[in-house]
Amino acid sequence: MESVLFGLLPESIYFTLFLVFAKGIKTKRILLFSLIFAANILFSAFLSYSVWYHVCLLATIYLIIKILYKAQIIDVFLISLSFIILTILGVVCYFLISNYTVALIINRALMFAVVVGLKNKIKNIYLLYRSVWNRNDNAKVKSITVRNISVILLNILLVAIVIGMAFFTTKSGGVNNMIWSFFGFCDTKDGE
Amino acid sequence: MNMFKAWLDKWWRSIVFNVAEIAIIFLLGSLLDLEYSYRIYVMATWTAARLLIGKPKHYKAWQKCLIWTALLFLSLFVIAKAEFLLSIVASAFCAFILSNRADINEVFMWKPKGESKYQKEIEYVKYNPISADLISFEDRLKRDNDNLSVMCYEYIFKQGKSWQEAANDLDTETYKLAPIVEKVAFGIRLSCKI
Numbered sequence: 001m002e003s004v005l006f007g008l009l010p011e012s013i014y015f016t017l018f019l020v021f022a023k024g025i026k027t028k029r030i031l032l033f034s035l036i037f038a039a040n041i042l043f044s045a046f047l048s049y050s051v052w053y054h055v056c057l058l059a060t061i062y063l064i065i066k067i068l069y070k071a072q073i074i075d076v077f078l079i080s081l082s083f084i085i086l087t088i089l090g091v092v093c094y095f096l097i098s099n100y101t102v103a104l105i106i107n108r109a110l111m112f113a114v115v116v117g118l119k120n121k122i123k124n125i126y127l128l129y130r131s132v133w134n135r136n137d138n139a140k141v142k143s144i145t146v147r148n149i150s151v152i153l154l155n156i157l158l159v160a161i162v163i164g165m166a167f168f169t170t171k172s173g174g175v176n177n178m179i180w181s182f183f184g185f186c187d188t189k190d191g192e
Numbered sequence: 193m194n195m196f197k198a199w200l201d202k203w204w205r206s207i208v209f210n211v212a213e214i215a216i217i218f219l220l221g222s223l224l225d226l227e228y229s230y231r232i233y234v235m236a237t238w239t240a241a242r243l244l245i246g247k248p249k250h251y252k253a254w255q256k257c258l259i260w261t262a263l264l265f266l267s268l269f270v271i272a273k274a275e276f277l278l279s280i281v282a283s284a285f286c287a288f289i290l291s292n293r294a295d296i297n298e299v300f301m302w303k304p305k306g307e308s309k310y311q312k313e314i315e316y317v318k319y320n321p322i323s324a325d326l327i328s329f330e331d332r333l334k335r336d337n338d339n340l341s342v343m344c345y346e347y348i349f350k351q352g353k354s355w356q357e358a359a360n361d362l363d364t365e366t367y368k369l370a371p372i373v374e375k376v377a378f379g380i381r382l383s384c385k386i
Contacts, residue, residue, distance in 0.1 A: 051275055072296045073289070124322065131319040134295050144249045144290065148260045151286040155267035158282060162274040 008044060010108045011086070012037040014115055015061060018082040021119035022126040023075075028068050035064045049169045051162045058083065074133050077150045078126055084157055085114060087164065209254055216258070217265045230272045234265070234283050241287030248291050310349075310373065313380045317349045320384075329383035333376070344369060345376045 016033040019025060025032065039060040047053035061079050065071040089110050097103035115122070135143045214235070221231040242248045251257040264286060272279035288294055320326055334342055340362065347358035348369075355373075359366045380386065 051278060055278065055281070073294045074296060127321050130296060131321070134319065135292075142251075144251060145256075145260070147249070147289050147294070148264060151282075151289050152263055152267045155264075155271055155282055155286075158278060159267075159270050159274055162271075162278070 003044075004041065006104060006108065008040045009037065010111065012040050014086065014111050015079070015082055017112070017115050017119075018122065019061075019065060019078070021115065022078055022122045023065075023069065023071075024123065025069060032064065032068060035068075036061055039064070049165050051158065051165055054083065054161050055158070074130060077129070077154065080154050080157055081125075082115075083161075084153070086111065087157065087160055089114065091164070209258075213258055213261060217262060220262060220266050221269050223266075224269050224273050226269050226273055230276055230279070231269065233276075234268050234272055234279050237280050237283040238265075238268075238287050241284040242291065245288050245291050245293050247293055248287075310377045312386050313377045314349055314352065316380065316384055316386055318352070323384065325384040326380070329379060332383075333379065340364075341372050341376055344372045348373055349376065349380070 012033060015036050016029065019032065020029055039057060043053045043056050043060070047056060058076065058079055062071065062076050065075055089107055093103045093107040093110065097106060129146075132139050132141055132146050133143060217235065218231055221228075251260065268279050268283050268286065271282050316323075317326060330345075333345060343362055344358065347353045347361060348355065353361070355366045355369060359369055362369075
């Protein structure tokens with residue numbers, strides 16, 4: 001119950017607000033939140049502590065906005081931007097604050113502070129991103145470069161999630177050992 | 193033999209570049225001590241996806257192509273190191289994104305394949321909403337023109353409505369919109385230097 005109330009529910013609200021502000025969504029917002037919340041609960045029940053939870057959630061949120069608002073593929077990167085912000089805030093709070101409960105409360109507060117405080121910037125970034133996505137010979141940055149940067153950042157996000165999930169599920173070893181073990185420099189996950 | 197020689201003269205640079213690129217990317221996997229089979233699967237998935245999806249995007253300069261492809265595959269190999277199946281999915285997704293199939297497609301006034309007379313102006317307004325020239329044009333339009341011109345601009349150029357939809361919303365006929373839309377389009381071309 002606590003994980004839903006303090007984990008899934010705030011995150012679902014966060015994703016909904018992020019999309020509403022970025023895309024200027026004015027209709028079916030309650031439905032959007034409900035579907036995201038339902039997907040969050042479903043995937044957390046079956047894919048908890050797995051990178052596939054995040055991948056499925058990302059894909060499902062994209063499908064939800066595609067069905068509701070005829071979203072384009074570029075919105076996958078908008079959703080992944082929300083994941084990146086969430087990941088960075090989570091890492092910062094977890095490593096700087098030793099008390100888990102305090103870290104959780106501050107993390108949730110920061111999450112909403114960022115999305116509400118930066119709502120205009122998020123919208124402008126999204127509009128700018130859209131303007132350079134398709135080929136435009138007058139643009140300063142080529143469309144293919146923008147797309148390359150986008151997919152590389154998405155790949156880095158996925159790796160960060162894999163490492164993060166492994167860190168939170170391991171029982172021994174430190175962060176460094178986990179990271180090194182992933183890249184085959186240690187025989188076991190304990191880093192021995 | 194002559195035909196083969198002509199074909200080789202035309203394509204030898206491209207063949208040499210592609211073979212070298214494949215070799216360099218394959219060797220990138222050694223930086224991460226990635227298994228050979230994983231590298232082959234990721235590269236094969238990428239190639240197969242590009243062929244199946246079609247309309248791939250390319251750089252004109254071979255240097256940019258090599259650098260960006262190397263960075264992309266390095267990121268895919270890092271994923272493969274952590275979660276192999278995910279790297280296959282990511283490889284196929286990247287191939288899709290780096291093709292013209294992932295372009296933003298908006299439904300404009302007419303059918304997607306048929307272009308409107310004002311397609312360039314409509315696309316400019318759609319994809320450059322924060323352009324200083326366009327904002328300046330909008331301010332002048334609101335200041336100097338009647339409401340009908342402003343609403344035409346809003347409905348047809350910004351919201352992408354069809355002429356019929358705009359005419360219904362404005363309670364007028366489509367033929368009456370033609371001179372107004374022409375005037376607005378001319379203003380956009382002049383202000384935004386299209």
